[in-house]
Amino acid sequence: MEYKDEQLNEEKVFKDPVHRYVHVKDRVIWDLIASPEFQRLRRIKQLGTTNYTFHGAEHSRFNHSLGVYEIVRRILNNFQDRPNWNKEERLLCLCAALLHDLGHGPFSHSFEKVFKLDHEDFTQRIILGDTRVNKVLERAEKGLAQKVADVIAKTYPNKLVVSLISSQIDADRMDYLQRDAYFTGVSYGHFDMERILRVMRPTEDQVVVKSTGMHAVEDYIMSRYQMYWQVYFHPVTRSAEVILSKILHRAKYLYERDDFTFKLQPTHFISFFKGNVDLEEYLKLDEMIVHYYFQLWQEEDDEILRDLCERFMNRRLFKYVEFNPNLQMREWMELHRLFQEADIDPEYYLVVDSSSDLPYDFYRPGEEEERLPIHLLMPNNELKELSRNSDIVEAISGKKRTDHKLYFPTDLLDALEDEHRKQRIYEILYGQGEIVDAD
Known part of the structure; x- marks a missing residue:
C-alpha cells in the first residue's frame, strides 16, 4: 500500500474537551502530528494574552489545530458519494486543516504587528521548507506540500477545498469559537455545530448549507459576534497586548542603540530586530522563550523596559478610558505634551488601541477583499445568500463596529508631584468618561 x-x-x-474525541487513522496525519514543527504549537497559546482576563484560556494552537482537523474529517465523511466532491482531495483537505496555523509565532497577532510578520507566510514557508512536515507531505505525494500551501494561501484552484478552511463558515471558525468559549468559561461561543455539519453540502466552488439549517447558522453568526466583543476585544486583554507590544518595541529600540548593551544578549530576538527572520530562527522562538527574556529584562538597566516587563509578568496593567483621537485631537495633543513634561514617555505610557470587526458580509463589487458569502441551498436547489433569508443576519451584515480606547498607568500619574499638571491630566481623562480599572 x-x-x-x-x-x-x-x-x-485524542481526548478532546470540545469534540469529545479527535480520530486519526491516516499514517500521514499521525506523522505530521509527530513532527517538531507541529509539536511546537503546544508552546503557542491560542489566545495570546487573554488568560490575563479569563484565567482558563491556557489552551494552545496545538489543541485548536487538532480540532479543525477533526471538524474537516467529519465534514468529509458526510460528503462521501455526494455530487461535486472529489474523494482524491480528502488527504489534501485533512493536511491543510491540521497545518493551517503552523506558522503562528508567540503571542501571535501582537508579535506580527510589531515585527511586520505574517503567520500565513510562515505557515507556507514551513510547509515548503526543509522541515519534517515537508518531508512527510512529499513522501505521501510529490507536490502535496505545494497544494497544501496553496490551500492555506487561498490560491488553490478548487475553491470548495479552500472554503472548508477559510470562509465565513469554515472549520477554523467553528473550532475556535467553541474552544475559546469552553476555556474562557463564557457562554457566547456555543452553537449547534453538529446540526451545521449535517446540513453542509459541497458545490462546485464552496460549501453551502441546506436552508433547513439556517437557524443553526444564525446562532453561529451571533456567537461569533458576541465572542469578538466579549472575549477577543476585551479591554483588559488589550491592555496586556499594549504592554507586550511596547516591550518588544522598546527592546528593539535599545538593541539598535550604540550606547546600550543588554546584560544578556537577546539572541532569539536579533533576527526579528533586524527584520531578516529565517525559518530556523522563527521556529526556535516560542512563548516560553519570550517569557524567559521578559523575566530577565525586569533587571535591565533601562527603566522603561524594566518597568514594562515587571508590569507584564505581574499583571500590573494600564487603566483605560473611551477615547477616539480622530475626534479628540486637541485633547490627545495636550495629554501628549503633559506626559512629556511629567517625564512619562507617551510613546510607551499613553497608547490608543483600536479594535474593529465585521461579523458577516456579502460580496460587494469593487471591494479590495472579496468575502465569500454563506449560501443557503433551497428545496428547489437554488442558492440564496444568507442575509436575504435571515432578518437576524441582515441586521448585522456589512456593519463594521470599531472601538477606541486610551491606555495609561494611573500609578505613575498618582505619583506626580506637580498637582496642577496631575489635575489637568485627570480632567482630560475623566472628561472622556469613567477611568476603568484593568482588572
Whole structure:
C-alpha cells in the first residue's frame, strides 16, 4: 500500500474537551502530528494574552489545530458519494486543516504587528521548507506540500477545498469559537455545530448549507459576534497586548542603540530586530522563550523596559478610558505634551488601541477583499445568500463596529508631584468618561 493511503493498525484518538474525541487513522496525519514543527504549537497559546482576563484560556494552537482537523474529517465523511466532491482531495483537505496555523509565532497577532510578520507566510514557508512536515507531505505525494500551501494561501484552484478552511463558515471558525468559549468559561461561543455539519453540502466552488439549517447558522453568526466583543476585544486583554507590544518595541529600540548593551544578549530576538527572520530562527522562538527574556529584562538597566516587563509578568496593567483621537485631537495633543513634561514617555505610557470587526458580509463589487458569502441551498436547489433569508443576519451584515480606547498607568500619574499638571491630566481623562480599572 502506498504511504498516502496507509492506515494505522489501530485508530488513534485524542481526548478532546470540545469534540469529545479527535480520530486519526491516516499514517500521514499521525506523522505530521509527530513532527517538531507541529509539536511546537503546544508552546503557542491560542489566545495570546487573554488568560490575563479569563484565567482558563491556557489552551494552545496545538489543541485548536487538532480540532479543525477533526471538524474537516467529519465534514468529509458526510460528503462521501455526494455530487461535486472529489474523494482524491480528502488527504489534501485533512493536511491543510491540521497545518493551517503552523506558522503562528508567540503571542501571535501582537508579535506580527510589531515585527511586520505574517503567520500565513510562515505557515507556507514551513510547509515548503526543509522541515519534517515537508518531508512527510512529499513522501505521501510529490507536490502535496505545494497544494497544501496553496490551500492555506487561498490560491488553490478548487475553491470548495479552500472554503472548508477559510470562509465565513469554515472549520477554523467553528473550532475556535467553541474552544475559546469552553476555556474562557463564557457562554457566547456555543452553537449547534453538529446540526451545521449535517446540513453542509459541497458545490462546485464552496460549501453551502441546506436552508433547513439556517437557524443553526444564525446562532453561529451571533456567537461569533458576541465572542469578538466579549472575549477577543476585551479591554483588559488589550491592555496586556499594549504592554507586550511596547516591550518588544522598546527592546528593539535599545538593541539598535550604540550606547546600550543588554546584560544578556537577546539572541532569539536579533533576527526579528533586524527584520531578516529565517525559518530556523522563527521556529526556535516560542512563548516560553519570550517569557524567559521578559523575566530577565525586569533587571535591565533601562527603566522603561524594566518597568514594562515587571508590569507584564505581574499583571500590573494600564487603566483605560473611551477615547477616539480622530475626534479628540486637541485633547490627545495636550495629554501628549503633559506626559512629556511629567517625564512619562507617551510613546510607551499613553497608547490608543483600536479594535474593529465585521461579523458577516456579502460580496460587494469593487471591494479590495472579496468575502465569500454563506449560501443557503433551497428545496428547489437554488442558492440564496444568507442575509436575504435571515432578518437576524441582515441586521448585522456589512456593519463594521470599531472601538477606541486610551491606555495609561494611573500609578505613575498618582505619583506626580506637580498637582496642577496631575489635575489637568485627570480632567482630560475623566472628561472622556469613567477611568476603568484593568482588572
